[in-house]
Amino acid sequence: MDDQDDRAVDSPEMRWDGWGDPDRATELPRAVRALLPVMLGRVHRPEPAPEIQRVAVDETRLTEADLTAFGAIVGESHASTDPQMRIRRAAGRSTPDLLRRRARHQRVPDAVVRPADHAEVCEVLQAAAARDIAVVPFGGGTSVVGGVDPDAGAHRAVIAMDLARLSGLVRLDAVSGEAVLLAGTRGPEAERLLAEHGFELGHYPQSFRYATIGGFAATRSSGQNSAGYGRFESMVTGIRVATPTGDLDLGRAPGSAAGPDLTRLLVGSEGVFGVITEVRVRVHSAPVERIVESWTFPDFETGATALREVVQREVGPTVIRLSDEAETGVSLAQIGKIGKVLAKGASAVTVFEGEDAEHRRERTAALITAAGGSSSGRTAAEDWARTRFDGPYLRDALLDAGVFCETLETATTWSNLHALRAAVNAALKDGFADAGAKSFIMCHVSHVYPTGASLYFTVLAGVKTDQLGVWGLVKHRVGDAIMAAGGTITHHHAIGRDHAPWLAEEIGETGIRILRAVKRELDPRGIMNPGVLLGDGSHDG
């Protein structure tokens, strides 16, 4: 299959002002261009981002001595103040990031430092701490929550620590099904290296083509095959971390009871305690069989009940996802056909890979049918599978056309799912309406657990002026609505800067005190990724 092949293809350097491979940039289909003004009102095509060569950046605040020190550790050519290199490591890929990319002046890190291995990471951290320089670990640069912004916090400068040179498979234990991957290894490269030995990791978030193993761990990523292979954190069996004050090498054995599982304290730590340099992961035999199927339900609620049955009865789909009526209607799930109204009701996709796939499919089909769903063939599911990493290209096209487009996600228990969805829908709709903008909101469930599920929202809005300002207000309203309705502030995008205002409500003040205590212990000078997670940077993102 096309997307199977994609898994092993390395991607070219990402567009600095948009998503992904510049050659894959897409135009909006004509039908969409016709439909959007009807749905959202007339919007204005904005100024495009400037050419990268014309972007202005501040002079580096690093001294010659700083650069010499970093160069002595990583090699002179890997401690760079080149403006383009710094611009490319200055932001993630949230919609606000992309809107800010349209400005002629960009805030950038004072240098990009690229260590080659764990020892160099340690040395760079120690040099940075001694020199009062903040460090932002940089993997794929795909954060959508401000996780890689070049924030110096209270320090005199900030470097982006690019982990691209820490790429590769350190070792594979084929008997135990465990692999150690370097943190800077990108998704496709990791899968290519494992496939050489007949294994697969099976972690396919939408950011897969660019995001890194270390980033997956640092942000508690969840991939599209999570129903089958689990969230990334459940794949992690060990982790190696360099902190400013010492190393961690955690995960001695499966099934240990030796005190709290500290691996799980570093997974999700978003670079504020140290830099993840290696991740040990559980891998499985690369599946040979693959069965995809589409389903239709009369409505989202009926579909959600079916998904709950499937996961609670452990039937074992590799992928199971359900679009609400709005998403089904515009068929955004099938990006190639946006605008073509294909179906009423709520559509779903299942994929079965690996052992006993046909049996698992049959049991799933029986549960879905009993719950009120019906098979709608393979085409829609195949379309989804083929284009499943392409959503961000469509967002670029929408933004270029002047349409605001962003996503956000949450999760809750099954019993609270519909109340949470209604609360988020209302907050989005009312928030944009109060700003005088029409909006169109779609939602899907793409990650299921025995006790609950994720909700992933895509919103398009006809915001005429100050898209950044309007979204800031709407996002705040939605965050408050999620917390009031009992959801988590993030299901798989992480906290970064954008969700930091809600972390205390999520984990409580005592939880915040725990994170700060660990931070003080490992990073007493506070150089690691200021502003992320704990929200103690120099600005609000």
Added chain:
Amino acid sequence: MDDQDDRAVDSPEMRWDGWGDPDRATELPRAVRALLPVMLGRVHRPEPAPEIQRVAVDETRLTEADLTAFGAIVGESHASTDPQMRIRRAAGRSTPDLLRRRARHQRVPDAVVRPADHAEVCEVLQAAAARDIAVVPFGGGTSVVGGVDPDAGAHRAVIAMDLARLSGLVRLDAVSGEAVLLAGTRGPEAERLLAEHGFELGHYPQSFRYATIGGFAATRSSGQNSAGYGRFESMVTGIRVATPTGDLDLGRAPGSAAGPDLTRLLVGSEGVFGVITEVRVRVHSAPVERIVESWTFPDFETGATALREVVQREVGPTVIRLSDEAETGVSLAQIGKIGKVLAKGASAVTVFEGEDAEHRRERTAALITAAGGSSSGRTAAEDWARTRFDGPYLRDALLDAGVFCETLETATTWSNLHALRAAVNAALKDGFADAGAKSFIMCHVSHVYPTGASLYFTVLAGVKTDQLGVWGLVKHRVGDAIMAAGGTITHHHAIGRDHAPWLAEEIGETGIRILRAVKRELDPRGIMNPGVLLGDGSHDG
């Protein structure tokens, strides 16, 4: 089935000087009594433990004011210095604990304080901190690693905080399959409460009849059905904890990415950060079907390969366990028949419960057969299932006969399993031999993971004098051997006092610094369970 019924039966107060229900105390079968001198040499029947009424304890170090303060919080009758009550909450049930119980003087807590709810737990902790009194959380008292010893550390006194009054089901979300249980709820009571609603937790460690929900969480317990329902920590979806400086209420939603999963920092914290008062757990529909089966392999190695295939290919047994040749030979797995040599080779047990059980059994049978195993009917497996909580009764009988008997456990990757088993076997055998004692060592695998498995050792030894001293030397040697061979110091017994010397090697000095930093933040006066986990009590256990 007999043991199914047992799940819902509450047990009477435990023997103070041995395991479990006094009425279930067992005699050694005659065949065993005949066999033991041959295997282990002649041993002497020791002095029995004194009657509890004749045990001497020190006067309480609490003042009248202390007792009045605690009584004002929990009610006068629930803050007690009664000697028998204190004796019963003075130790766990390791073999050293039981050997120490034979002395006429027992070290005991200065009082037993029994709060009724979370608020009272908080108040007791604050009063204790203000009065310089250490607090040992006490659940079922089944620790085998010194986890509930009355150690005052640097404080002027120590109380046992008995959580028995925090028992019950707080709420059940039947749609989401989640239940909130109070921490002091014992295993059978938890299952009885859930069964009323058609649900099961499915956590059956050997300590099940006495151990508590809070204890399971505090120690990262793993039960006999872990292949099907996971380790206890994987069942935990949320946790409520009272610390001396604030509350924690963690686990807002399934599948959150809101920073590190702090639930997992409290699970396994063994009472050194605070007191777990409620645990939210995933529950499943009570299974109706149950298929048990016994298997025989030519040797342990062949059996282990079969178990690995079964877990890595996700066939889904609820229970799968494999005894080595020694354990198979004396059939200790089938306690009712110890001494009766039933089988050569290595025997295994499988149990399938719940959905699609027959299909899962068929796939498992195919894999086991292909790997070189063969079915040996149901009798042995049914014996195991019926007597699976009874091992500790047999240990009491052995100790009463003068035979040293203890268990220990570790885990490692599949590729390292046999090397680790050989290293532990050698350390046990050589350790006892150097003390002039013959030993007999048995091993089984009872918990399997995709990447590895547990190893559980039972050792009998003909130690003539100073069993405590000899075991101290042997245990130390085995611990060192486990670490040198790449195992974890504990698979499901936790750290307590007994494994604290190895924790730094397990998680590294930086890991220890993290735990100490969290401890300082939550428990700045260090009143919580001194000596446990971090080994900073007033004595070595």
